[in-house]
Amino acid sequence: MLENIFQPGDKVKIYPVHKKGETYYLSQVEEIKGEEILISAPIKLGRVLPLSVGKGYTFDIYTDQAIYRTNPEIVKRSREGNLFLLHIKIDVDDMRKIQRRNYFRIDCLVPIKITDYIIEGPKKELINDLPEEAVIVNISGGGFKFLTKNQYEKGTTIKLQMELEIRDELVEVFVEGTVIDSESLYDASKRYVNRVKIINISPRHREQIIRYVFEQQVKQKGK
Numbered sequence: 001m002l003e004n005i006f007q008p009g010d011k012v013k014i015y016p017v018h019k020k021g022e023t024y025y026l027s028q029v030e031e032i033k034g035e036e037i038l039i040s041a042p043i044k045l046g047r048v049l050p051l052s053v054g055k056g057y058t059f060d061i062y063t064d065q066a067i068y069r070t071n072p073e074i075v076k077r078s079r080e081g082n083l084f085l086l087h088i089k090i091d092v093d094d095m096r097k098i099q100r101r102n103y104f105r106i107d108c109l110v111p112i113k114i115t116d117y118i119i120e121g122p123k124k125e126l127i128n129d130l131p132e133e134a135v136i137v138n139i140s141g142g143g144f145k146f147l148t149k150n151q152y153e154k155g156t157t158i159k160l161q162m163e164l165e166i167r168d169e170l171v172e173v174f175v176e177g178t179v180i181d182s183e184s185l186y187d188a189s190k191r192y193v194n195r196v197k198i199i200n201i202s203p204r205h206r207e208q209i210i211r212y213v214f215e216q217q218v219k220q221k222g223k
Contacts, residue, residue, distance in 0.1 A: 006063060007029065009029065011028050012039055012059055013027075051086060068097060072090040104213050105138060113161050114132045115159050115160060116158070139209065140209070143180075165212070176198070179194055
């Protein structure tokens with residue numbers, strides 16, 4: 001049953017039930033064994049967090065289709081080589097779906113190549129004297145910000161390609177988006193920061209962006 005819902009690599013946010021505020025830990029599904037799910041133990045400041053066995057946490061598990069919230073039981077902790085694991089047991093009847101509204105967002109430095117863009121207006125103008133190189137400084141599964149020497153008009157549709165490091169491998173991703181706004185940085189660099197909403201992307205490439213964001217969050221929280 002569980003293997004029909006979850007898969008290795010699904011992201012997990014863990015909220016301590018008795019802690020106030022927005023405290024949470026990041027993890028991911030590593031393996032599914034019958035009625036148990038094995039997840040990686042969360043890491044903070046380079047140290048493994050030994051979460052208590054039993055029920056004391058709310059889990060949000062992010063699959064390709066939905067987010068599932070549950071209050072599972074941590075059955076035990078284990079270790080396989082350098083990987084510390086938590087064995088959790090989930091009551092399927094206790095799970096509930098949460099509507100996927102927002103994507104996680106992360107600051108980053110990702111070089112990109114803008115391959116085409118279309119200026120909206122009475123006549124759509126396709127400009128092909130590209131690629132133009134730029135840098136993404138903030139990204140999510142729904143959009144991103146990038147720096148460029150040229151200012152893009154609001155409503156401009158751009159096509160670009162980028163390489164993301166996911167699980168120590170470079171993955172090429174293609175995106176089409178609409179410029180929401182473009183503002184000058186007003187500094188010596190004479191560059192513009194452009195906000196873009198993704199309007200056309202394959203499900204596989206969107207998921208790769210989401211995985212990249214998640215991995216970067218884990219790295220930052222582990223520092």
